[in-house]
Amino acid sequence: MTAAVNRGSRVGTSQILLGLSIAILVIVVAVPVLLIFLNAFWVDGAFNVADVVKVLREPDTYQALVNSLILASGVTVTGTIVGTFFAWLVTRTDLPFKGTMKVLFLVPFMLPSFIGALAWKMLLSPRSGYINRMFMDVFGLDGPVFDIYTYGGIILVETMYLFPFVFIQVAGALERMDPTLEESARISGANLFTITRRITIPLVMPSILSGSLLIMLYSMAHFGTVAVLGIEAGIYNIPTLIYEKIHQSAGSFASIRTGTVLATVLVITAAFILWLQNRVLSRGKYQIIAGKSFRPTQLKLRGLRVPLLLFCIAYIGFTIVLPTATIFMVGALKTYGLPFTAENMTFYNYKFILFEWQLTKDAIWNSISLGLAAAAITMFAGVIISYVIVKMKVRGKGILEFLGMLPFSVPGSVIALGVILAWSGKYGVNLYNTVWIILVAYIARYMAFSLKANSAALEQVHDSLVEAARASGATMWQALRDVVVPLVRPGMVAAFFLIFLPALRELTVSVMLYGPTTRTIGVAIYTLSEDGETVYSAALAGIALVIIVFGESVIKRLFKVGRKG
Amino acid sequence: MAYIELEDVTKRFGVVTAVDRLNLSIEQGECVAMLGPSGCGKTTTLRMFAGFEDLDGGEIRVGKRIISSKKTHYYLPPEDRNFGMVFQAFAVWPHLTVYENVAFPLQIRKLPKAEVQARAEEALKHTNLFHVRDSSPEDLSGGGKQRVALARALAIRPDVMLLDEPLSSLDPHFREEMRFEIKDLQRRFNHSILYVTHDQSEAMALSDRILVMRLGVVQQVGTPLEIYGAPANRFVFEFIGLSSFLQVALRDGRMEVGGASYAPPLPPPAELVVQGGAWLAARPNEIAFTAEGGVRATVLRKAFLGEVMDYRVAVGDAEVRVQTSRRDPGPAVGEACGLVFERPRWYPLAE
Ligand SMILES: Nc1ncnc2c1ncn2[C@@H]1O[C@H](COP(=O)(O)OP(=O)(O)OP(=O)(O)O)[C@@H](O)[C@H]1O
Numbered sequence: 001m002t003a004a005v006n007r008g009s010r011v012g013t014s015q016i017l018l019g020l021s022i023a024i025l026v027i028v029v030a031v032p033v034l035l036i037f038l039n040a041f042w043v044d045g046a047f048n049v050a051d052v053v054k055v056l057r058e059p060d061t062y063q064a065l066v067n068s069l070i071l072a073s074g075v076t077v078t079g080t081i082v083g084t085f086f087a088w089l090v091t092r093t094d095l096p097f098k099g100t101m102k103v104l105f106l107v108p109f110m111l112p113s114f115i116g117a118l119a120w121k122m123l124l125s126p127r128s129g130y131i132n133r134m135f136m137d138v139f140g141l142d143g144p145v146f147d148i149y150t151y152g153g154i155i156l157v158e159t160m161y162l163f164p165f166v167f168i169q170v171a172g173a174l175e176r177m178d179p180t181l182e183e184s185a186r187i188s189g190a191n192l193f194t195i196t197r198r199i200t201i202p203l204v205m206p207s208i209l210s211g212s213l214l215i216m217l218y219s220m221a222h223f224g225t226v227a228v229l230g231i232e233a234g235i236y237n238i239p240t241l242i243y244e245k246i247h248q249s250a251g252s253f254a255s256i257r258t259g260t261v262l263a264t265v266l267v268i269t270a271a272f273i274l275w276l277q278n279r280v281l282s283r284g285k286y287q288i289i290a291g292k293s294f295r296p297t298q299l300k301l302r303g304l305r306v307p308l309l310l311f312c313i314a315y316i317g318f319t320i321v322l323p324t325a326t327i328f329m330v331g332a333l334k335t336y337g338l339p340f341t342a343e344n345m346t347f348y349n350y351k352f353i354l355f356e357w358q359l360t361k362d363a364i365w366n367s368i369s370l371g372l373a374a375a376a377i378t379m380f381a382g383v384i385i386s387y388v389i390v391k392m393k394v395r396g397k398g399i400l401e402f403l404g405m406l407p408f409s410v411p412g413s414v415i416a417l418g419v420i421l422a423w424s425g426k427y428g429v430n431l432y433n434t435v436w437i438i439l440v441a442y443i444a445r446y447m448a449f450s451l452k453a454n455s456a457a458l459e460q461v462h463d464s465l466v467e468a469a470r471a472s473g474a475t476m477w478q479a480l481r482d483v484v485v486p487l488v489r490p491g492m493v494a495a496f497f498l499i500f501l502p503a504l505r506e507l508t509v510s511v512m513l514y515g516p517t518t519r520t521i522g523v524a525i526y527t528l529s530e531d532g533e534t535v536y537s538a539a540l541a542g543i544a545l546v547i548i549v550f551g552e553s554v555i556k557r558l559f560k561v562g563r564k565g
Numbered sequence: 566m567a568y569i570e571l572e573d574v575t576k577r578f579g580v581v582t583a584v585d586r587l588n589l590s591i592e593q594g595e596c597v598a599m600l601g602p603s604g605c606g607k608t609t610t611l612r613m614f615a616g617f618e619d620l621d622g623g624e625i626r627v628g629k630r631i632i633s634s635k636k637t638h639y640y641l642p643p644e645d646r647n648f649g650m651v652f653q654a655f656a657v658w659p660h661l662t663v664y665e666n667v668a669f670p671l672q673i674r675k676l677p678k679a680e681v682q683a684r685a686e687e688a689l690k691h692t693n694l695f696h697v698r699d700s701s702p703e704d705l706s707g708g709g710k711q712r713v714a715l716a717r718a719l720a721i722r723p724d725v726m727l728l729d730e731p732l733s734s735l736d737p738h739f740r741e742e743m744r745f746e747i748k749d750l751q752r753r754f755n756h757s758i759l760y761v762t763h764d765q766s767e768a769m770a771l772s773d774r775i776l777v778m779r780l781g782v783v784q785q786v787g788t789p790l791e792i793y794g795a796p797a798n799r800f801v802f803e804f805i806g807l808s809s810f811l812q813v814a815l816r817d818g819r820m821e822v823g824g825a826s827y828a829p830p831l832p833p834p835a836e837l838v839v840q841g842g843a844w845l846a847a848r849p850n851e852i853a854f855t856a857e858g859g860v861r862a863t864v865l866r867k868a869f870l871g872e873v874m875d876y877r878v879a880v881g882d883a884e885v886r887v888q889t890s891r892r893d894p895g896p897a898v899g900e901a902c903g904l905v906f907e908r909p910r911w912y913p914l915a916e
């Protein structure tokens with residue numbers, strides 16, 4: 001306080017902001033994570049690593065670790081291949097309708113993968129899957145042709161939803177790449193195959209790797225698909241086992257310990273993957289950006305043009321249209337398992353879910369209000385924290401920078417477990433089974449998005465703008481209000497929607513935290529499906545899809561208008 | 566028959582005719598510069614020559630062999646043309662070392678290892694890059710990167726060298742240095758070169774002949790001296806060097822400008838006399854002041870540019886640029902004076 005008096009109000013303001021930022025991150029993110037580490041390593045008042053190893057070597061824990069590794073590696077490999085191939089196809093060839101295709105390949109980003117997994121379960125589950133039954137009927141087979149409850153099935157479904165990570169990065173790199181880099185190889189005597197192998201792929205390798213590490217990160221921490229498709233066949237990965245331990249055995253000491261040990265492994269893995277990604281990006285940042293924007297030379301597909309177009313259409317039909325249609329059709333069935341004929345279909349399910357059934361009405365309301373609240377709070381907290389990190393010169397900022405990295409490497413199931421440890425009454429506040437515990441967890445979970453969007457916006461605001469305002473006589477607060485806030489508003493809006501939309505369809509966190517009246521949409525869809533209420537589950541999933549697609553398109557419109565204005 | 570022949574070469578992009586019936590022949594060992602304003606079709610011509618673009622008309626031959634032909638739809642792929650090419654944005658591969666960049670085209674040609682090394686090192690020595698052969702091109706300056714590109718093109722002992730504004734990404738002082746290096750290398754290896762630039766002094770310094778282009782149409786082909794001394798039309802006159810133009814009416818063997826009538830400094834061609842008007846063109850340093858007589862004018866502005874004194878003078882409504890040696894005192898601003906055209910030229914008005 002003396003410093004504030006001595007050096008004027010500016011230092012005081014900075015310190016208040018810094019303190020506030022640190023407090024937010026400590027309470028919301030650091031404490032839960034620390035509690036996890038503590039519970040994992042601190043046994044009977046002593047630091048104990050041997051016990052952690054013992055937990056890791058228990059058969060079910062060990063198997064979950066192996067499964068996570070198998071699934072994540074599998075998804076990473078297939079997702080990278082699929083993503084790179086389609087990225088190349090839409091940027092470097094004369095494929096027809098490339099623009100449309102590019103947009104369509106990004107649609108999976110929008111769709112919640114656990115809803116996709118539910119659809120595939122309806123289509124390909126060995127006993128009752130529609131496609132399996134069709135094959136059995138048509139060819140008179142005795143057993144199912146496909147079994148989705150397998151490693152391969154899970155990898156396939158996750159790939160459909162995660163490949164856009166690679167697609168987006170590689171397509172961007174290929175589009176920005178200076179075409180003369182390839183042309184000079186061509187005139188040097190290399191044919192297209194050699195150029196692709198020795199010039200193009202090495203040059204976009206940093207983008208490929210960074211995209212595949214993102215796939216790995218997400219797949220490692222992914223709950224939904226494995227929960228829907230794996231549990232039946234006894235395939236657990238780390239997040240689903242944490243869920244199983246915490247949820248099924250409601251808080252026994254041993255299960256909480258197993259949960260925290262698994263969560264620790266997950267955090268360390270995530271941090272490692274992020275570190276690796278950072279290295280790849282900083283080491284491999286070649287100057288391959290085109291100086292003059294010329295159209296890159298396109299490979300003429302000639303005879304392959306139509307077959308490849310059909311292949312893309314088939315892929316999109318198979319991975320997007322088919323599962324989505326399945327969800328809506330099943331949601332309209334009178335009873336699950338009936339054939340899709342007019343007399344078996346009804347709109348009543350949708351009406352029942354939207355207007356009559358308390359459980360689903362609650363879920364929709366919970367998700368929307370949680371999403372709005374989490375988005376608003378996290379957005380404002382993110383602005384303050386990013387402002388201190390990006391713009392302020394104040395001592396002690398290093399701590400904040402470190403804390404600011406934390407949200408990026410804490411997966412959802414870890415957050416959920418952490419808030420259970422922190423907010424279940426052990427430390428004076430009991431939020432368990434209330435909607436507030438989910439809100440706290442959402443704020444922690446989505447803080448990374450907010451920090452990213454806001455610091456990107458703030459970095460665009462040059463220091464001299466604030467200095468000019470202050471030189472014109474504005475106080476620090478006036479400069480913030482009149483200069484900085486208007487300039488970062490786009491970043492704030494982006495942060496809001498980057499949080500609101502994923503929160504709407506969130507499952508991983510809320511599935512561990514929900515109570516009798518605090519189901520979210522995701523939880524309701526998942527539990528209904530687990531309880532065998534497949535039709536209502538599908539109907540609610542259909543409604544969720546409509547809300548999500550509607551939300552996305554409203555936002556796209558909003559941003560377009562905003563940019564013009 | 567010349568070594569390289571481009572015959573009626575045409576390229577269209579939608580409604581734009583980027584190159585319109587271009588004819589050019591280049592002898593073995595000759596350096597021809599293509600000069601013209603931005604968007605006039607220089608790069609397009611070069612890319613057709615390299616095989617990156619198909620033709621919409623015409624034919625390209627090198628050493629009697631057809632390499633691109635609209636008529637037969639035959640296009641030798643770029644990788645089989647044995648050309649060396651240097652791009653404006655360097656296009657050196659950042660994931661390879663300097664040596665690997667230069668060796669790449671030789672490895673592609675499946676030469677024996679020893680020869681790859683010998684030829685790559687030779688090219689590196691010629692371009693003063695030998696000492697940085699193991700660095701990444703990313704660590705070199707713009708001039709260094711462009712040398713790598715040059716070495717890479719030289720290493721294959723190309724039949725033809727194609728350079729697309731190779732110096733325009735460089736700092737001005739590097740530009741002049743590299744210009745001499747390129748000229749040196751060309752003399753040593755006796756390559757045929759097609760060199761694209763929009764910098765006239767570069768074209769003058771480097772090339773045996775210059776082709777001036779405008780909106781896809783060739784305006785003039787000739788030695789630098791011909792292009793500068795006898796521009797084929799007003800565009801070429803204006804594009805090469807400094808220029809002053811005066812629009813005059815031609816009547817009864819006299820020229821009229823600014824409300825007065827004079828005896829023309831040079832008899833105008835008959836067809837222009839028929840048209841009744843013409844452009845009188847002159848270089849600013851080929852116009853002199855005289856107190857009495859000459860074309861009457863008033864000094865508007867006057868600036869000292871070091872070697873020369875730069876004037877803007879008004880002749881009626883028109884403005885003319887005049888440059889005199891700094892040693893001449895010349896008229897003051899606002900003063901009336903006369904202009905004497907020492908080496909004027911006539912160009913038709915409709916252009
Ligand atoms: N791939 C293309 N598609 C459509 N139009 C093109 C393409 N390439 C060139 N053009 C057009 O053809 C004309 C000639 O372009 P070109 O690049 O050959 O000009 P340039 O003389 O090299 O110009 P600069 O000095 O700017 O490099 C321009 O009008 C350009 O817009």
Ligand SMILES: [Mg+2]
Pocket residue numbers: 607608609729
């Ligand atoms: Mg060009």
